[in-house]
Amino acid sequence: MHGRVLIAMLLAALIATPAFADRYVISVLILVFYFAYVGQAWNLMMGFTGQLSLGHSLYVGLGAYVAAGLWLHAGIGPWLGVFAAIAVAAAVGSVTGWLSWRFGIEGVYFALLTIAFAEFTRIGFDHIDMLGAAGGLFLPVNAEEAGQWWNLRGGPLLFYYLALALVAGATLAVAWLRRSRLGYQWVAVREDSEAARALGVDVFRAKMIAMLISSGMTAVGGVFYAFYHRNLFPGQVFEMGRSIELILAPIVGGLGTVFGPIIGAFILTPLGEALIAATERSGFNAPGTKAVFYGAALIAIIYLVPSGVWPWIARRLGFSEHRQ
Amino acid sequence: MSSILFNVVVQGILTGLVYGLMALGLSVIFGVVRVVNFAHGEFAVIAMYAAYLLFSALRLDPLIAMLPIALGFFGIGYALQRLLINPFIGRPAHEQFILLVGVAIIIVNGLLMIFGPDARPTNLSYAFDSFAIGPLFIDKVRTYAAIAALAVTGLLFAFFRYTHTGTAIRACADNLVGAAVVGLDVKRLYALTFGIGLACVGAAGTLMVTIADATPALGPAYTLLAFTIVIIGGLGSMAGALIGGILIGVSEACAGFLITPSMKSMFSFALLIAVLAFRPEGLLGKRT
Secondary structure (H helix, E strand, O other), X not given: OHHHHHHHHHHHHHHHHHHOOOHHXXXXXXXXXXXXXXXXXXXXXXXXXXXXXXXXXXXHHHHHHHHHHHHXXXXXXXXXXXXXXXXXXXXXXXXXXXXXXXXXOOHHHHHHHHHHHHHHHHHHHOOOHHHOHHHOEEOOOOHHHOOOHHHOOOOHHHHHHHHHHHHHHHHHHHHHHHHOHHHHHHHHHHHOHHHHHHOOOOHHHHHHHHHHHHHHHHHHHHHHHHHHHOEEOHHHXXXXXXXXXXXXXXXXXXOOOOOHHHHHHHHHHHHHHHHHHHHHHHOOOOOOHHHHHHHHHHHHHHHHOOOOHHHHHHHHHOOOOOOO | OHHHHXXXXXXXXXXXXXXXXXXXXXXXXXXXXXXXXXXHHHHHHHHHHHHHHHHHHHOOOHHHHHHHHHHHHHHHHHHHHHHHHHHHOOOOHHHHHHHHHHHHHHHHHHHHHHHOOOOEOOOOOOOOOEEEEOOEEEEHHHHHHHHHHHHHHHHHHHHHHHOHHHHHXXXXXXXXXXXXXXXXXXXXXXXXXXXXXXXXXXHHHHHHOOOOOEOOOHHHHHHHHHHHXXXXXXXXXXXXXXXXXXXXXXXXXXXXXXXXXXXXXXXXXXXXXXXXXXXOOOOOOOOO
């Protein structure tokens, strides 16, 4: 029970943070929330269902481009556009899933297929002139739109609370899904899909639902990304580096746990920011220094706590959220 | 038109042989150690920089520099497997993946710190020479690189086929428990295999310098290229890697010539998706 009190206190603290934090802290926290959110979405696939997707940037990018394109070309606002974004991402996700699982593609092969789809789309978007092609798509900033929160125009506070709401909503949804019948089916598929099939679980259906929910959720993150950054380049949004970035938080935090992606995002993003600050202060200005430390940190974490940081913390605090 | 296309196809085959050698390293490592080397292309780029340095400092032709670089890479691979990767054998795929992604990130950004983002060209004196055979004009550099790649591949085939150690490594790939039971030192053989895999990449990267300029950003691109080739040919199949390399080389060259160069890898990925959908074990692979 004291777990829930702790969560409520943490949430209250995060709601109150903007009252005394400066813009920089807010912008870092927005990033933390973003990675926690997409991490939750990815965790449904890998953590619960055991399907390693290395191409989730595909759904971020599709969500971002669909919503931004509808806004620019049809004047449809993001609150409506997000539904189109979810639909497109879920449709592409289901094609990927269907192609793979119908033909029995598993494990490493599945992971590589997801990369292939993302790369294929990236190069394709480089040639779609209507969406800016390789030159990028920009959401213009007009003075008269400022403060139109219903069009996702506003200051950092708007995005801060929006991102916080996304994480909170996603976490609640994941916690509920984990205890649902579907959640238990996912875990059964992850642990032993043959045994699950023998017990009457429709393995294909369970995986497909995981893919649909995960890709749809990720697309919402993409809409957020588009309207927060207000510029999109295929080479940045769909790149493999983005897919890797997005899966680190749940892996570091703890795969298949509800709080792992959040803890992971709270560790990794500030770590990256601190490394930027440290290299800037030391005056040693070589590009790539931060990323080298980042890579070393990754190796250290996977070496020392392979099942993630959150299960390790939870054991010490006396919580019982182990990997189901 | 048709003779130009013929030229393009031949160029593609020659480039593809070098690609194939690079992919061969990945395939050998996966086939035996069962670890997917997500830092494969990054190692190829290290070899490119090594070849660039040897050429600009000592005027060493990449075709000669290939030997010491491959040897050095063998040592790196052996040590890497022994020290870093061995504890991860048998662990879940995503943990191995994170480990090697960490290695890849360090390599790309380490190179960026040392050499900066600009491309480093290796200007060979015979870079623009070509052989004329009937209607065909074939680049000299590509021809030499392809012959060298074929030679290394042939050596590797012979090693796995005829030597005691090569047979022992194949035994580990076919039946790990059996290999351990008859007393093979699996850890040492794994380290040897990783060394051989990296020696392939080292040789291929050195040859690549004659085709492309060295830049850190090539790392992830080559990793993807090697994956694509190996999946098309069949993970763990040596001949498959070579055939996959040629296929990708030709498809890149034709797409670059017939459509637009920036779309060339889209065709490789389309080919990959088609192969995965209809023959997931690859053209020459065995189903595991």
